[in-house]
Amino acid sequence: KAGVTQTPRYLIKTRGQQVTLSCSPISGHRSVSWYQQTPGQGLQFLFEYFSETQRNKGNFPGRFSGRQFSNSRSEMNVSTLELGDSALYLCASSVIAGTRNEQFFGPGTRLTVL
Amino acid sequence: SQQGEEDPQALSIQEGENATMNCSYKTSINNLQWYRQNSGRGLVHLILIRSNEREKHSGRLRVTLDTSKKSSSLLITASRAADTASYFCATPPHAGGTSYGKLTFGQGTILTVHP
Numbered sequence: 001k002a003g004v005t006q007t008p009r010y011l012i013k014t015r016g017q018q019v020t021l022s023c024s025p026i027s028g029h030r031s032v033s034w035y036q037q038t039p040g041q042g043l044q045f046l047f048e049y050f051s052e053t054q055r056n057k058g059n060f061p062g063r064f065s066g067r068q069f070s071n072s073r074s075e076m077n078v079s080t081l082e083l084g085d086s087a088l089y090l091c092a093s094s095v096i097a098g099t100r101n102e103q104f105f106g107p108g109t110r111l112t113v114l
Numbered sequence: 115s116q117q118g119e120e121d122p123q124a125l126s127i128q129e130g131e132n133a134t135m136n137c138s139y140k141t142s143i144n145n146l147q148w149y150r151q152n153s154g155r156g157l158v159h160l161i162l163i164r165s166n167e168r169e170k171h172s173g174r175l176r177v178t179l180d181t182s183k184k185s186s187s188l189l190i191t192a193s194r195a196a197d198t199a200s201y202f203c204a205t206p207p208h209a210g211g212t213s214y215g216k217l218t219f220g221q222g223t224i225l226t227v228h229p
Binding site for chain 2: 004031032033035042043045048050055056058088090092093094096101102103104105106107108110
């Protein structure tokens with residue numbers, strides 16, 4: 001099976017712009033989660049989508065949003081970018097069956113905000 | 115806030131030696147997972163241990179879980195230069211029989227294995 005793919009891999013934006021990141025999960029995985037990783041805050045959970053519904057949301061401002069499509073592909077959007085949004089954004093997909101919820105991560109999108 | 119706290123923050127060893135990393139967590143868990151991350155890349159799932167398990171093995175990896183102390187350890191035996199990476203413990207929310215795709219990660223241990 002193909003792994004989790006994320007596009008684009010690298011992105012440079014300026015403050016005030018908005019950005020959309022895309023994630024394609026492993027085939028058959030219905031749960032997609034997004035994480036932000038920074039040197040200062042480490043790995044922080046953004047949100048989880050399951051069957052097109054947001055099931056969990058982390059402690060991030062409303063500028064961060066996401067959605068999931070019927071084919072389980074997901075996008076996240078960040079509006080009005082701030083310098084502090086520079087980070088590695090990781091997407092992960094999961095089977096979510098019984099007590100199994102190990103996650104399979106994509107390579108990430110490196111966002112730099114200037 | 116981070117659920118898991120890893121110890122040590124950094125570990126430097128020679129090839130062939132064993133590496134032990136520890137993780138403590140704060141709340142009840144259904145399972146605890148360990149992940150590896152090579153520099154600036156995606157995370158790779160290593161092993162999952164359920165709350166009713168005390169020890170689990172996978173190749174050169176050995177994970178223990180002590181729910182009374184809310185702690186886990188990851189042992190890598192006979193380490194190789196290719197094991198150089200950051201290692202994270204992670205826990206999902208405790209939600210009875212329901213599983214979620216949300217993980218809370220520790221700060222990680224940076225392991226450097228010198229050839």
